[in-house]
Amino acid sequence: MNICESDKLGHALSCYGILKANVLQKADIVILNTCSVRDQAEQKAFSFLGRAEEFKREKPNIKIVVVGCMAERIEHKIKHRFKSVNLIIGAKDIDNAAFKIADLCDISNYSIAERESDKAFDIIKYITVMRGCDNYCSYCVVPFVRGQETSFKSSDIIEDCRLAVNNGAKEIMLLGQNVNSYKYDDIKFTDLVKNIAKIDGLERIRFMTNHPKDLSNELIDMMAREPKVCSHIHLPMQSASNNILLAMNRKYTYQQYLMLIKKLRVAVPDISVTTDIIVGFPGETEEDFEQTLKAVKEIRFGGLYVFRYSSRPNTRAASMDDDVPLEDKKKRHSIILKESNKISIEIVASMVGTTQQVLAEKIEGDVIETRTRSGRKVFVKCASKKDLGKQLNVSIKEAKINSLFGEII
Ligand code: SAH
Ligand code: SF4
Numbered sequence: 001m002n003i004c005e006s007d008k009l010g011h012a013l014s015c016y017g018i019l020k021a022n023v024l025q026k027a028d029i030v031i032l033n034t035c036s037v038r039d040q041a042e043q044k045a046f047s048f049l050g051r052a053e054e055f056k057r058e059k060p061n062i063k064i065v066v067v068g069c070m071a072e073r074i075e076h077k078i079k080h081r082f083k084s085v086n087l088i089i090g091a092k093d094i095d096n097a098a099f100k101i102a103d104l105c106d107i108s109n110y111s112i113a114e115r116e117s118d119k120a121f122d123i124i125k126y127i128t129v130m131r132g133c134d135n136y137c138s139y140c141v142v143p144f145v146r147g148q149e150t151s152f153k154s155s156d157i158i159e160d161c162r163l164a165v166n167n168g169a170k171e172i173m174l175l176g177q178n179v180n181s182y183k184y185d186d187i188k189f190t191d192l193v194k195n196i197a198k199i200d201g202l203e204r205i206r207f208m209t210n211h212p213k214d215l216s217n218e219l220i221d222m223m224a225r226e227p228k229v230c231s232h233i234h235l236p237m238q239s240a241s242n243n244i245l246l247a248m249n250r251k252y253t254y255q256q257y258l259m260l261i262k263k264l265r266v267a268v269p270d271i272s273v274t275t276d277i278i279v280g281f282p283g284e285t286e287e288d289f290e291q292t293l294k295a296v297k298e299i300r301f302g303g304l305y306v307f308r309y310s311s312r313p314n315t316r317a318a319s320m321d322d323d324v325p326l327e328d329k330k331k332r333h334s335i336i337l338k339e340s341n342k343i344s345i346e347i348v349a350s351m352v353g354t355t356q357q358v359l360a361e362k363i364e365g366d367v368i369e370t371r372t373r374s375g376r377k378v379f380v381k382c383a384s385k386k387d388l389g390k391q392l393n394v395s396i397k398e399a400k401i402n403s404l405f406g407e408i409i
Contacts (some may be wrong), residue, residue: 001128001175001177002033002035002068003126003127004127004128004175005033005068005094005128006033006178008125008164009031009033009067009094009097009098012097012098013098013102014275016098016101016107017107018101018102018103018105018107020203021061024052024055025055027062027063028062028063028105029062029063029064029065029101029105030052030055030062030063030064030065030144031065031066031067031101032045032048032049032052032064032065032066032068032186033067033068034066034067034068034069034070034071034162035068035069035070036068036069036072036073036141036145036312036356037069037140037141037142037312038307038310039139039310039311039312040310041070042070042074045066045070047083049064049066049078049081049085049126049201050082051313052064052329053082053084056084061297063086063087063101063104064082064084064085064086064087065086065087065088065089065097065101065104066078066085066087066088066089066308067088067089067090067091067094067097068090068094069091069141069142069145069146070145071088071089071090071091072090072091072092072145072146073141073144073313074167075088075090083242086104087100087101087104089101090145091146092146092147093150093222095375099144111356115350122164122167122168123168123169123170123171123359123360123361123362123388123389124169124170124171124172124173124361125161125164125169125171125172125173126173126175127157127160127161127164127172127173127174127175128174128175128176128181128271129151129152129153129157129174129175129176129179129189129192129207130149130150130151130176130177130178130179130182131147131149131150131152131176131177132146132147132148132149132150132177133146133148133149133177133178134148134149135177135178135211135249136249136316137168137238137248137249137250138247138248138249138315138316138317138320138345139248139278139281139309139312139315139317140246140312140315141312141313141314141315142177144313144314144315146177146271149177149178149181150186151176151182151183151184152184152192153184153186154185154187154192154195154375157174157192157196158192158195158196158199161196161199161202162199165199165200165201165202166201168389169202170201170202170203170359170389170390170391171202171203171204171205171206171359172195172196172204172205173205173206173207173208174192174193174205174206174207174208174299175187175207175208176207176209176335177209178209178210178211178214179207179208179209179210179405180210180211180214180215180216180219181211188218189207189219190216190218190219190222192224193205193207193226193229193255194226197226197229202228203228204230204359204373204391205226205228205229205230205357206229206230206232206375208234209234209236210233210234210235211236212235212236212237212250212252212256212257212260213251215235215250215260217263218396220260220263220264220267220268221267223264223267223268223271223322224267224268227268227332230271230373230374230375231268231270231271231272231373231374232271232274232302232373232374232375233264233271233272233274234273234274234275234276235257235260235261235264235273235274235275236275236276236277237254237257237275237276237277237292237295237299238250238276238277238278239254239278239281239284239292240254240256240257240291240292240294240295240296241254241284241288241289241291243283243288244283244284244288247281247282247283247317247320248281248317249276249316254291254295258295258299261273261299269375270373271374272302272303272374272375272376273299273301273302274301274302274303274304274305274375275299275301275304275305275308276304276305276307277292277296277304277305277306277309277336278306278307278308278330278331279292279306279307279309279324279333279336280308280309280324280328280329280332280333281309281317281321281324282309282320282322282323282324283321283323284309284322284324284332289332290328292336293335293336293339296336296339296340296343297339297343300343300347301316301340301343302344302347302374302375302376303340303344303375304336304340306333306336306337306340307333308326308329308330308332308333309322309324309329322343341402343397344402345401345402348376348399348401348402348403348404349399351376351396351399352396352397352398352399352404353395353396354395354396355393355394355395355396355409356372356373356376356378356393356394356396356406357372357373357391357393357394358370358371358372358378358380358391358392358393358394358406359371359389359390359391359392360387360389360390360391360392361388362388363382363385363387363388365382366381366382367379367380367381367382368380368381368382368387368388369401370392370394370406376404377382377403377404378394378396378403378404378405378406379403379404379405379406380394380405380406380408381407381408387408392408392409393405393408393409394406394408394409395407395409
């Protein structure tokens with residue numbers, strides 16, 4: 001979501017002639033787009049702001065701008081702690097950010113340069129279909145910083161997708177905190193995807209994130225039938241202990257989650273399921289953790305993100321006792337990570353000798369970076385620059401740790 005929003009802001013700024021600097025030292029404006037989901041992300045932002053202030057001491061005319069969730073949540077604290085920050089724009093106001101930044105920089109002093117968007121040719125385009133979230137998972141700050149769930153008008157989304165494809169996009173990644181609950185008038189998420197799939201020239205569609213409580217049979221069926229929809233789903237499990245899932249307010253049990261995985265694998269046999277896991281949620285016992293570890297071994301996710309729980313202000317879990325010691329959180333985090341890496345290595349090794357349909361996303365030197373329908377990266381020797389943006393059939397020759405290497409057939 002942040003990559004998408006930074007990208008959008010970059011494009012909007014380019015219309016004012018404000019272009020991206022390759023290195024910090026060349027920048028006249030430093031814009032920090034922040035995330036509040038975990039405490040660690042906020043700490044990183046603080047340390048970056050410290051560096052930006054140092055830089056401003058050397059180059060006093062630069063402007064420092066903070067945007068996003070943290071700017072929404074702790075505007076006053078940022079102002080108080082970092083006196084040289086010039087402008088703070090909250091997540092809910094991100095659509096006006098380019099205008100405000102241009103205004104701050106007295107845009108008449110800038111010459112209108114070539115629009116960056118005219119030069120950019122994105123093979124993968126991220127498109128936001130909704131903002132905010134109403135689910136109030138007990139650990140999560142998103143509903144507080146991003147507000148109520150609002151689905152965007154479907155005809156606008158389809159138009160954005162069409163425009164992206166006309167500008168060279170081959171893959172669309174639809175984004176939202178819970179795309180499964182997208183609804184605009186009578187249009188549900190499956191209808192939206194089916195309509196986007198009709199766009200000529202579009203090769204692939206992905207979407208994230210999916211909440212297990214709202215993943216319908218209709219969506220699973222659509223994934224099976226619609227050839228442009230990739231065989232990958234990100235389905236955050238968070239925990240496999242029903243006690244913890246209840247305390248997290250996730251509104252499903254582990255058994256229900258497992259049932260979804262089974263249905264997905266029957267409908268889309270080559271599907272890769274990836275997930276998010278939180279370890280060390282308040283009250284998580286060794287036994288709760290063992291259940292999550294067992295689930296990771298049983299389900300064999302295609303990949304996962306594991307996070308150490310951190311208490312977030314205003315959330316329901318913030319009033320619970322954060323009683324799992326940091327050492328245990330770290331230990332559980334590394335056990336899950338180790339298990340997941342082991343499984344990933346086995347999965348990529350089993351792909352050697354297979355043929356995969358990949359999309360050529362990037363060319364670096366004489367290597368093309370491509371991705372399978374299930375979302376794995378495959379590096380391929382580049383025959384022609386014309387391959388960029390094309391779907392290619394590749395024979396997988398080698399697997400190294402997590403990466404695959406192939407040859408175009
Ligand atoms: N809407 C998405 C999640 C967005 S936040 C969803 O429901 O799947 C991304 C991930 O950050 C979550 O899935 C969760 O695993 C993690 N996360 C959120 N709040 C957290 C917290 N307080 N501590 C640790 N991890 C957290
Ligand atoms: Fe946060 Fe839950 Fe909403 Fe995801 S669904 S953004 S975890 S409240």
